[in-house]
Amino acid sequence: MAPATVTIASGATWQEVAADRQRHRDESIAAVRPPVPEIRPEDVPVSTIAIPEKLLTAREVQITSLDVPDLAKRVASGEWSTTTVVNAFLRRAGIAQKLTNCLTELLPKRALARAAELDRYLADNGKPIGPLHGVPFSVKEHIGIKDEDINASFVSWVGRVSKEDALVVQCLEEAGAVVFARTTQPQTLMHIETSNNLYGVTVNPHNTTLTAGGSTGGEGALIALRGSLLGIGTDIGGSIRAPAANNGIFGYKPTTMRMPTAGWSIAMGGAESILGSVGPLSTSLEGLRLFAQTVVGRRPWLRQPSLVAMDWRDPAQFFPDRKIRVGVIRNDGVVRPHPPILRAIDEFVTKLKSHPNIEIVDWKPWRHDLAWSVIAKLYYPDGGKEIKEIVESCGEPWRPLSKFMLHENPHVEPLTIETLWDAVVAREEYRNKYAQLWNETAAGRADGRPLDVILCPATPSVAPKLDTSRYWGYTAQWNLLDYPGIIFPTADFVGAGGPDAAAREAPYAYPDGYEPLSPSDAYFRDQWAEHGVEGYVGAPISLQLVARRYDDEKLFKAVQILLETAGLPTAVPA
């Protein structure tokens, strides 16, 4: 692609830059053949999940209804060519864009050229080029694609071009996967929703009055609509997990420095007191695992030496006796989750408890309010100065949740070297304390075995109303601790159960005269009071499982066992 020419540097206004980016996106969709059906904005219903199937051919539906490993098998066996598969996903992704506004562009030319190469390879060699041969994947915009614009949603950065693919993209493509779509993210990348001045707002396909979450919100919406089965996101406070949870798909935030970050574009380069992770979102747990196994299998630390050179272990080796000790957090002591979330935890725990292999323990959250103050300060050691300059230099307006994080956040202040060190010491003290508490769970046990994992809400609410995702604690907690986390859907939705839906939540309702735990808690209580079941109807209900730092593979096996034990699917039904 030619680089963007309508840029702030070339004298355009922010509105002109945004219009040009949208034109570019629309042209990339218009290039898809057969053409992506038109959908007028006024025709988009509250629930869009069922729409793509009505607009696609039977074969396209069949292809896009598979899971990642099945799709790879069908391509490897020659049942479908990679070209056929890529075309199906280009079409379905184009539809997803028209329903939820989740794309920054499609990459039909590049993807189809690569697909042709892969088809030739398979024909010539009789075997796939790698484990992901023919699997299309999507990617959050700020993860670079060679020769394409990379703006990280900053209007003033439009015109920057990546010299090469981000390393994670290289790793996937080396294994035969095909990048075909780029997706939206919020202004500053630091909302857990997706709203920016280039593309507007990405909404939730299950209920378009709700957010898709963020910052990897484009992926969340796209994958929920099966416009992609596998996408790459990033997470420094919940940015993979919030959209996975909001959209009812699977998401995995790895321990930092296990997956390659080289080639992403972020502000505050050189800040490293809190690190972000690159990780996958997918329609299945197996999609996440294949991503991790494939990427780590490429030994990316040889190309990005800041990564930890830790091989991907086979999750099958963990829990050979399938016995698991699960700590449970229902309420972090800062914000009480909404009734559907509390109900989901209790229902899940009830199913697990009945099984003799699963031991359930209450985990008492240790000062999660302190955790938030520690991480929030370290997000912006310069007090947000650099990001403020980037945004304000071009006149683009502040989106509400950027203000929430940067302007209304009491923990953000410009640090000196000395106060930065103090904040890092506070971070380490918190991490050490949590490790100590975890170790103490082994005390007095004959088997000397501590907790294996913690089950907790993904967020205090199902997908929130737009611009109301004003609490990160349930996800950022694990970024501070650098624990890996996996989001899984419970296969339940707000309002499921028809007219009796509200009754299902009633036992979990806020008690009369409820005293909020914090101002954030009052805010969330008020959201529930205002919107209730009706307001969130259709929203998927998801949960989170976390494990100790570097226990990523163990976490995968734990999620699998717990879902199987509870009788829940490990893939989103098509």
Next chain:
Amino acid sequence: MAPATVTIASGATWQEVAADRQRHRDESIAAVRPPVPEIRPEDVPVSTIAIPEKLLTAREVQITSLDVPDLAKRVASGEWSTTTVVNAFLRRAGIAQKLTNCLTELLPKRALARAAELDRYLADNGKPIGPLHGVPFSVKEHIGIKDEDINASFVSWVGRVSKEDALVVQCLEEAGAVVFARTTQPQTLMHIETSNNLYGVTVNPHNTTLTAGGSTGGEGALIALRGSLLGIGTDIGGSIRAPAANNGIFGYKPTTMRMPTAGWSIAMGGAESILGSVGPLSTSLEGLRLFAQTVVGRRPWLRQPSLVAMDWRDPAQFFPDRKIRVGVIRNDGVVRPHPPILRAIDEFVTKLKSHPNIEIVDWKPWRHDLAWSVIAKLYYPDGGKEIKEIVESCGEPWRPLSKFMLHENPHVEPLTIETLWDAVVAREEYRNKYAQLWNETAAGRADGRPLDVILCPATPSVAPKLDTSRYWGYTAQWNLLDYPGIIFPTADFVGAGGPDAAAREAPYAYPDGYEPLSPSDAYFRDQWAEHGVEGYVGAPISLQLVARRYDDEKLFKAVQILLETAGLPTAVPA
């Protein structure tokens, strides 16, 4: 022990504090039974290596002449009790102190109490408590010992007491090892010599006109005299490797965050742009390996969650065909090594080259001067302010090499958050460049195999004259890159060869009219011109092998194969 009462806080002068610490040290030595023989300072010769054997019993000599694994075997078999072994090392260490001034204290009471426990355990259970049962070990002072003073050589910090043993000490003791001695380090911990205002100067046992190196200089001298077979040091710029090299013993700087650092005492807590490593010094390669295997085998990351949860792999799995590709650096382009070092590399390479399994490649150092400027800036992001305040608050004078690092170092300047980020970006760019160069060594090869290891000088000189260790580049280079490094002796010494010794170095002498590469190079050239073979006589000649980040276990196997191939010992002969 009772905490120090003569402290700056209690109103003492720095000289009084120092005198009290020396008194305390001397009393701890005086408590050893049978008494440690007196050695008058005026009776200490230039070479002290042969002295301890003359002052010890035959059994003490026999015990202290073993290597770590042999010693552990003899204790496990019941041949000697741990009590007997500990007493032998207490006596030999006391002698080492009188020869080189390497101790801050002995710990006879604690060590003998633990020894008695271990002896009872063996008697009761018929098997050792762990792989290091009965092996005494020494430890650099700033690594905490429960209830003991921990001052990190800052006079104003005398009076601080550790609440518990440092985690690495816990790990070793859990495996049956016994801490029995604490050793000297320089003012600010940031010289590669050992000179401070509490204890004075630690000298080299091979030639007492030379430095023992630093900052783990006490360990270097103590272990060279076999007052300990295994000691714990720390290294952020060469502090394990310089003393290992200067004293002709083995030393291992691990990749950072593989060995526990919790419980050490350092200034600038919270600074993390450049990390230091904890690691061992020993009389043998196997001593280093056993340390690493034992410590990592304790899974210290569960107690110190900042560590990488990476198991210790068996080095035996690497190089199954014993084929190794070795890059060689003779001269880093900044400071030309002295003739004995250049000769040692050439002689070693000549021996290796004759073997078909060893492929030797010249490694062109890429801007090691830049590397030094990057790391030196990141050592002191506050421009040295905190350390200057700690030192100056009590009136203790600046030692010459503290001035060299803090006051005369052109790269040290106070940073802001923004300039810190710039410096971190420069660090990452350098690391990435080196990774790229390393990857490029695979280009055009049928086996696609890059270099395995780099062989290089440990330091530009053998053990320098006191206060002249004014170039860190050959070690700090690998701290910047976070590559693991092992120092090994070549079993050669300056002046070996008697009257013809100088002739052996002549071909490597500086050419007439030599143009220095840098001011540091001129300084080292002048040192050689002034002192020559005669001045450094008896100094061990050591070399360094480094591997890529996290390739620690592979590095061990490479050192073993190279030493065996060259016909050099993997343990210092007793």
